[in-house]
Amino acid sequence: MPRRAERSTTVSSSFPSEVPRETFEHAFTSSDSGTGRQATGTTPLLPPENDSLAMDETPHVVGVCGSLRDESYTRHSLVVALAGAEATGASIDLVDLRELDLPMFDADHPAAGDAEELTRRIERADGIILGTPMYHGSYSAPLKNALDYCGFEEFENTSVGLLAVAGGRFPVTALDHLRSVCRSLDAWVLPYQAVVPQASQAFEGDEFTDSELETRVSTLGRRLVQYANIRPDPATFESEENVGAR
Numbered sequence: 001m002p003r004r005a006e007r008s009t010t011v012s013s014s015f016p017s018e019v020p021r022e023t024f025e026h027a028f029t030s031s032d033s034g035t036g037r038q039a040t041g042t043t044p045l046l047p048p049e050n051d052s053l054a055m056d057e058t059p060h061v062v063g064v065c066g067s068l069r070d071e072s073y074t075r076h077s078l079v080v081a082l083a084g085a086e087a088t089g090a091s092i093d094l095v096d097l098r099e100l101d102l103p104m105f106d107a108d109h110p111a112a113g114d115a116e117e118l119t120r121r122i123e124r125a126d127g128i129i130l131g132t133p134m135y136h137g138s139y140s141a142p143l144k145n146a147l148d149y150c151g152f153e154e155f156e157n158t159s160v161g162l163l164a165v166a167g168g169r170f171p172v173t174a175l176d177h178l179r180s181v182c183r184s185l186d187a188w189v190l191p192y193q194a195v196v197p198q199a200s201q202a203f204e205g206d207e208f209t210d211s212e213l214e215t216r217v218s219t220l221g222r223r224l225v226q227y228a229n230i231r232p233d234p235a236t237f238e239s240e241e242n243v244g245a246r
Contacts, residue, residue, distance in 0.1 A: 059228040061085040061221065062125035064095045066132035066143025067165075073199035074165045076206045077217050078131040081163055081194065084221030085127070090228075095121055097142045105148035115149045122154040127161065127224040128187070133199075134166040134174040147181060152239075155185035161224040162189060163217065165196040184238040188230055194220040 063082045067074035075096065082092040101113035122128060132139035160182050164171040175193050182189045194217045196202050201209070208214035 059090045059126040059225055060093070060124055061090045061127040061129065061224055061228070062093045062095060062122055063129040063131060064122070064143065064146060065097060066130065066140040066146070068098050068142055069133075071206075072133070073196065073203055074131045074133050074163070076203060076208075077163055077165055077194075077196050078129060079206070080208065080214055080217045081129050081131070081161070081221040084218035085129075085225050086221075087218075088222045088225040090127070090221075090225045093121055093124075095146075097146055100146075102142075102145055102149065105145055110149065118146060118149055119154055122150060125154075125158060126228040127159045128155070129161045129163060129220065129224060130178055130182075131163040131165070132174055132178065134164055134168075134171040137173045138177050139164070139174045150185075152185055155182065155187040156239075158187050159224055159228050159230055160187045160189045161220045162193040163195075163220060164193075165199045167199060169197045171195045171197060180238070183236050184242045186235055186239040188227075188233065190220070190223055190227060192220060192223050 061082065063078040065072065065075045065078050069075075075094075078094060082094060086092045095118065100118055102115060102118065103109075103112045106112065130139075130143065132143050135141070162175045162178050164174045164178075166174075172193075172195060175195070179189050196213065196217065202213060203209060208217075
């Protein structure tokens, strides 16, 4: 697939329109706890009280739910993350893979089923949140299948936030695997990432029972809006070798 052009979205003087990534590369820890606490000696570019940004063009954030369960904890968590993005000034779209007909990806039929709807909605995004349950130490098959229908047109030069939900206490490996996939498509993944461990204890219905955990997930959406127009880095080595996506 051809590479996408750099985004033209600009941010008003309240926030630099092109923020060098090295400025905040280590601003947030991506520790196994998923707390998002600041690393020693670093501060985020914007304090929480200045999260709401005035923008010349409204950023658009798309969340992709990698769970097909009716009462999905991943979907509940994505709703909270997207609400955080919306509160920070973004328009939002939740791509629920249950609602799309996406056969197992076959490179001979890249437009099968609802593939064109999927890629159209993701390509519109200035920021993407990938949400997944953790299955066998990695991310889910429905999300993998959806990503296989995508390529550089959908992800290159786009900021991505990662969210993982697990029945156990250690869902971070799923995020590591997704981070590698995004690097191969020249997306830029936020250093901040959100995890929801022991998900069955984290919700009552579709609401978080722990306000601190809810804040961590909501922060993912807010950070994604803040860095939706980050200046792209040069192409990664992984993307140069990703000939199957071109």
